[in-house]
Amino acid sequence: xxxxxxxxxxxxxxxxxxxxxxxxxxxxxxxxxxxxxxxxxxxxxxxxxxxxxxxxxxxxxxxxxxxxxxxxxxxxxxxxxxxxxxxxxxxxxxxxxxxxxxxxxxxxxxxxxxxxxxxxxxxxxxxxxxxxxxxxxxxxxxxxxxxxxxxxxxxxxxxxxxxxxxxxxxxxxxxxxxxxxxxxxxxxxxxxxxxxxxxxxxxxxxxxxxxxxxxxxxxxxxxxxxxxxxxxxxxxxxxxxxxxxxxxxxxxxxxxxxxxxxxxxxxxxxxxxxxxxxxxxxxxxxxxxxxxxxxxxxxxxxxxxxxxxxxxxxxxxxxxxxxxxxxxxxxxxxxxx
Numbered sequence: 001x002x003x004x005x006x007x008x009x010x011x012x013x014x015x016x017x018x019x020x021x022x023x024x025x026x027x028x029x030x031x032x033x034x035x036x037x038x039x040x041x042x043x044x045x046x047x048x049x050x051x052x053x054x055x056x057x058x059x060x061x062x063x064x065x066x067x068x069x070x071x072x073x074x075x076x077x078x079x080x081x082x083x084x085x086x087x088x089x090x091x092x093x094x095x096x097x098x099x100x101x102x103x104x105x106x107x108x109x110x111x112x113x114x115x116x117x118x119x120x121x122x123x124x125x126x127x128x129x130x131x132x133x134x135x136x137x138x139x140x141x142x143x144x145x146x147x148x149x150x151x152x153x154x155x156x157x158x159x160x161x162x163x164x165x166x167x168x169x170x171x172x173x174x175x176x177x178x179x180x181x182x183x184x185x186x187x188x189x190x191x192x193x194x195x196x197x198x199x200x201x202x203x204x205x206x207x208x209x210x211x212x213x214x215x216x217x218x219x220x221x222x223x224x225x226x227x228x229x230x231x232x233x234x235x236x237x238x239x240x241x242x243x244x245x246x247x248x249x250x251x252x253x254x255x256x257x258x259x260x261x262x263x264x265x266x267x268x269x270x271x272x273x274x275x276x277x278x279x280x281x282x283x284x285x286x287x288x289x290x291x292x293x294x295x296x297x298x299x300x301x302x303x304x305x306x307x308x309x310x311x312x313x314x315x316x317x318x319x320x321x322x323x324x325x326x327x328x329x330x331x332x333x334x335x336x337x
Contacts, residue, residue: 017045017086019124019147023076045123046070046086102154124148163215166241
């Protein structure tokens with residue numbers, strides 16, 4: 001997925017259609033000069049509708065569409081003929097798209113499955129024709145209802161990517177490299193922080209016939225939950241992952257301290273993230289000899305109580321050392337059979 005093509009936030013003005021007016025009409029033909037009321041109802045205004053599409057991964061097709069306008073319903077006519085409804089405007093979005101009110105920030109709903117349709121702004125109801133207002137004491141009503149106005153509201157569409165496992169780590173922890181090794185994704189890779197500026201997705205082929213989706217979440221920094229860096233923009237994507245793979249390079253000064261900082265950022269953003277399955281991956285192990293790795297493993301065993309049962313895997317994306325064991329651990333965490 002190209003970086004320039006990934007859009008996970010759009011703000012759109014959604015204007016639904018006005019309902020058609022009811023008709024004021026009385027029945028007439030060559031045999032009847034003063035018939036009763038037969039005015040038809042007005043048609044409903046067009047809705048603005050969101051539809052889930054599992055083939056979409058980004059909101060880029062809506063990036064430059066700032067106004068979406070549905071058509072108005074037609075007025076009612078004679079002989080109780082109802083006006084035609086306005087045409088609905090249907091916007092297809094990826095699964096995991098949430099809709100917010102732009103003024104209040106309140107989440108209104110989320111699109112979670114393929115083909116799901118939800119009304120963003122409903123069209124105005126059509127007005128009743130004068131036929132509805134006749135009575136024994138008012139046999140010739142000369143009025144009808146006007147159509148209800150449509151709604152004109154700004155909405156925010158945000159995408160939370162749907163992936164089985166999300167890669168969590170500070171910038172330059174080796175997340176993009178791992179994704180490029182185990183999937184066909186080609187993220188930008190360089191030896192400097194913040195190379196990745198948008199989430200990248202890839203499908204991991206596991207033991208021939210199986211697969212799962214891995215997401216490279218751009219690097220988190222300390223204080224991300226308060227909005228530092230681009231933290232709030234990226235942390236929301238982690239909410240949709242079934243399991244989290246924490247990546248920490250083997251040359252880090254204090255692995256447990258870094259793991260604790262990452263965990264705290266997730267907890268402060270959303271405590272529910274603590275319930276997700278976790279794996280701790282120690283990356284770039286090709287830079288160390290066996291003696292140093294063994295010492296590091298002993299140190300982590302002493303910190304087992306702090307890890308609370310989180311499995312630890314040492315690997316190197318460059319040499320592929322430990323990568324099969326890492327994938328086995330992810331598959332187990334995902335409860336796949």
